[in-house]
Amino acid sequence: MTKKITRREAIKDMFFVGVGLASAGTLLQACGTRGGAGKNPADLVFTPMPEAPEGSKIDSRRWDSLGETLGMLGLGCMRLPTLPGANGGHGGRLDQDAVNDMIDYAIAHGVNYFDTAPAYGESEVVTGNALKRHPRESFMIATKMSNMAWGNSAPTLEGAKTMFETSLRNLQVDYVDFLLLHAVSSTSEFALRFENNGVMNYILEQKAAGKIRHLGFSFHGSNADLPPLLDKYAWDFVQIQLNYADWKDMPSGFGPSDGDNPTSSEALYNILVERGIPVLVMEPVKGGALANVSDALRAKMLERHPNLSPAGNALTFVGSLPGVMVTLSGMSNMEQLKENVALFTGFKPFDQKEMDYMLTIADLYKSNTHIPCTACSYCMPCPNGVNIPGNFKVFNTASDNLSIPDPAHQDKEYKQKRKAFLKAFNELGDGAKATACIDCNACLPKCPQRIRIPQQLHMISGLVESLG
Ligand code: SF4
Numbered sequence: 001m002t003k004k005i006t007r008r009e010a011i012k013d014m015f016f017v018g019v020g021l022a023s024a025g026t027l028l029q030a031c032g033t034r035g036g037a038g039k040n041p042a043d044l045v046f047t048p049m050p051e052a053p054e055g056s057k058i059d060s061r062r063w064d065s066l067g068e069t070l071g072m073l074g075l076g077c078m079r080l081p082t083l084p085g086a087n088g089g090h091g092g093r094l095d096q097d098a099v100n101d102m103i104d105y106a107i108a109h110g111v112n113y114f115d116t117a118p119a120y121g122e123s124e125v126v127t128g129n130a131l132k133r134h135p136r137e138s139f140m141i142a143t144k145m146s147n148m149a150w151g152n153s154a155p156t157l158e159g160a161k162t163m164f165e166t167s168l169r170n171l172q173v174d175y176v177d178f179l180l181l182h183a184v185s186s187t188s189e190f191a192l193r194f195e196n197n198g199v200m201n202y203i204l205e206q207k208a209a210g211k212i213r214h215l216g217f218s219f220h221g222s223n224a225d226l227p228p229l230l231d232k233y234a235w236d237f238v239q240i241q242l243n244y245a246d247w248k249d250m251p252s253g254f255g256p257s258d259g260d261n262p263t264s265s266e267a268l269y270n271i272l273v274e275r276g277i278p279v280l281v282m283e284p285v286k287g288g289a290l291a292n293v294s295d296a297l298r299a300k301m302l303e304r305h306p307n308l309s310p311a312g313n314a315l316t317f318v319g320s321l322p323g324v325m326v327t328l329s330g331m332s333n334m335e336q337l338k339e340n341v342a343l344f345t346g347f348k349p350f351d352q353k354e355m356d357y358m359l360t361i362a363d364l365y366k367s368n369t370h371i372p373c374t375a376c377s378y379c380m381p382c383p384n385g386v387n388i389p390g391n392f393k394v395f396n397t398a399s400d401n402l403s404i405p406d407p408a409h410q411d412k413e414y415k416q417k418r419k420a421f422l423k424a425f426n427e428l429g430d431g432a433k434a435t436a437c438i439d440c441n442a443c444l445p446k447c448p449q450r451i452r453i454p455q456q457l458h459m460i461s462g463l464v465e466s467l468g
């Protein structure tokens with residue numbers, strides 16, 4: 001069944017898109033003036049950093065409250081390389097040999113924090129196989145209690161026990177160094193998943209027995225939701241979403257964070273630092289979105305740092321914050337790992353001026369219309385076959401490049417934009433396109449970014465329909 005959208009609805013949505021694009025253009029011009037250099041983007045050349053020398057190590061920081069020294073870069077094992085032909089994302093078959101190579105390189109260069117979860121498909125098994133080949137004291141494993149409250153039934157103690165025991169078995173270890181309660185957003189959710197069913201008591205027993213060395217949670221709620229959760233327990237660390245685009249305002253759904261319930265990386269970071277809790281950072285590159293910014297934004301960054309890619313700028317912003325324990329990057333290939341290792345070897349933090357400059361880049365980035373999807377794939381699989389992150393990527397990529405075709409403005413670029421957009425959309429395959437969404441809402445509670453997924457898919461369908 002295909003959900004139809006009327007032309008009127010499509011045009012309404014197009015108006016929203018148009019507003020975003022228009023303001024982006026204005027801001028880009030303004031920033032060009034402010035930036036001063038005014039160089040032609042075509043003249044700006046990216047000169048990648050040289051690969052980190054053999055035998056060198058990434059920079060590390062000492063965390064006395066944990067008694068640990070941790071490399072500043074952590075390997076997020078959510079987007080590990082997949083075998084050729086695999087679908088990718090969770091559920092895709094992972095490439096063990098490629099993962100082994102990446103983990104060997106990471107450990108050789110001082111990366112000692114590896115983050116996985118039961119919710120990441122084969123990740124725990126493959127990561128465990130790769131790490132097993134190294135001395136246990138040379139790495140730290142972080143995994144999660146992914147007992148999400150999806151569906152109608154509340155998570156059970158038995159389910160949590162099975163999950164934790166399976167994690168130890170998959171990872172082939174007797175203990176985990178860091179355990180995170182996965183994707184917690186409020187005290188009511190904490191009560192449902194951990195308090196009322198005895199799961200928290202069980203986890204504390206495991207900690208007392210030495211099977212969990214450090215306990216924390218990954219957080220997906222608002223600024224106001226964080227302090228009451230911190231009051232629940234003397235957490236060893238907390239993981240938050242932090243990047244330059246979300247620093248001042250972290251959108252949820254589609255648009256800025258709720259005015260009555262604001263969320264920002266800055267506020268979350270400050271709350272944790274004020275309490276002396278080490279900050280673990282997820283989504284420093286916003287699911288890859290900040291690695292694939294428009295040519296105009298790329299040029300604005302290259303003007304300042306010719307040897308930093310857009311991803312390098314995003315990671316440097318995070319690494320420059322002294323309260324950050326580890327910057328987790330979900331790397332998918334050796335090239336990304338080598339670039340990130342080079343960046344954190346002899347790490348050069350941004351000064352305040354550079355941090356402020358990144359916030360002007362954030363303004364430009366956010367002046368454009370984005371669906372805040374981080375491609376985490378928690379919403380997948382869609383029971384009706386829709387490739388949810390794939391559709392959002394098609395839209396966001398076109399938006400980043402200011403190439404959303406607008407039928408109301410059929411200028412000379414329209415045909416080209418239309419052709420490119422439809423090509424990318426059609427490459428998703430018939431059953432996987434936004435048009436296949438039937439509004440079952442099964443995906444909605446799974447999205448940590450609180451995106452109104454069906455609504456946004458219909459916006460994309462409407463756009464496609466309006467292109468004729
Ligand atoms: S609402 Fe979500 S889960 Fe249901 S068909 Fe649409 S995309 Fe798939």
Ligand code: SF4
Nearest residue numbers: 373374376377379447
């Ligand atoms: S829509 Fe939400 S759950 Fe799905 S991939 Fe994007 S951020 Fe993740």
